[in-house]
Amino acid sequence: MPRDSYNDLLAFIQVAQQGSFTRAAAQMGVSPSALSHAIRALEARLDVRLLTRTTRSVSVTEAGERLLASVAPHFEDIDAELAAVSELRKKPSGLVRITAAEFPATYLIWPKLSKVLPDYPDIAVEVTVDYNRTDIVSERYDAGVRLGDEIAKDMIAVRISSDMRIAVVGSPAYFAGRPPPKKPHDLAEHNCINLRLPTHGGLMVWDFRKGKRELKVRVTGQWIYNSISPIVRASLAGQGLAFVPEDAVAEHIAEGRLVRVLDDWCQPYTGYHLYYPSRRQSSGALAVIVEALRHREPPRKPGKTAKPKRPSAS
Secondary structure (H helix, E strand, O other), X not given: OOHHHHHXXXXXXXXXXXXXXXXXXXXXXXXXXXXXXXXXXXXXXXXXXXXEEOOOOEEEOXXXXXHHHHHHHHHHHHHHHHHHHHHOOOOOOEEEEEEEOHHHHHHHHHHHHHHHHHHOOXXXXXXXXXXXXXXXXXXXXXXXXXXXXXXXXXXXXXXXXXXXXXXXXXXXXXXXXXXXXXXXHHHHHOOEOEEEOOOOOOEOOEEEEEXXXXXXXXXXXXXXXXXXXXXHXXXXXXXXXXXXXXXXXXXXXXXXXXXXXXXXXXOOEOOEEEEEOOHHHOOHHHHHHHHHHOOXXXXXOOOOOOOXXXXXXX
């Protein structure tokens, strides 16, 4: 497409959105006759009428509506990206409000942002720990964090973690008097620590998958919590088995404070993403946060062949 066509497209978008050659010309700083000439040239190249003109009004034809719907958002994104690049000349500042569940707030947001924020003293971050599916637009949050398959299609989503796995763990003291479970149904004989889900008040079902077999197990036990940290603490104290993201207990497993069981039944699931409404609403401060949280795969070691990636569990 000739470069002049981009200018003609911009002219068409302005007239279509303003519904007037005069108002569009004022917005673009050109004359109405120049806009009319540009749009006629575009119509001639496309061989289709885009605008219907009368002495009193301008309306968009069916072809014009289709072109406007498909092209205008791309120009808006270009404008947003140019504005974002320009913003880099300025010092990012302001408050960024994020809503997230306890696990990503503790194990993803904190370790990443705590390394970056000292370099940006004018940026403040407010993290609200919330398990509910908060409407970030109506609640005036800048961004939220959810698993990738839970994010609405109209949101901009940025992966901030790799795919993850659940771990079932207990302390050596807990297993001293009882055999470890070999299959999920064996959990009926164990003291399991439950998580109450604030979204609907029920207890979380423990999901397992091995090959094509999928099992959902409702466990029982003496302890019920509504967040992960006290579940891990209770498990460390020998009070029962915990069902938590493996990153929350990886260090305890490595140091022998917790023992992992049913490992072959715990398959990967979709990782966490930061999401926000639109590029056009992002600030320089949010851009810093997005880049700091963005997940980056570790570089491959020379001479090593990458292992095939396991499919995510939905």
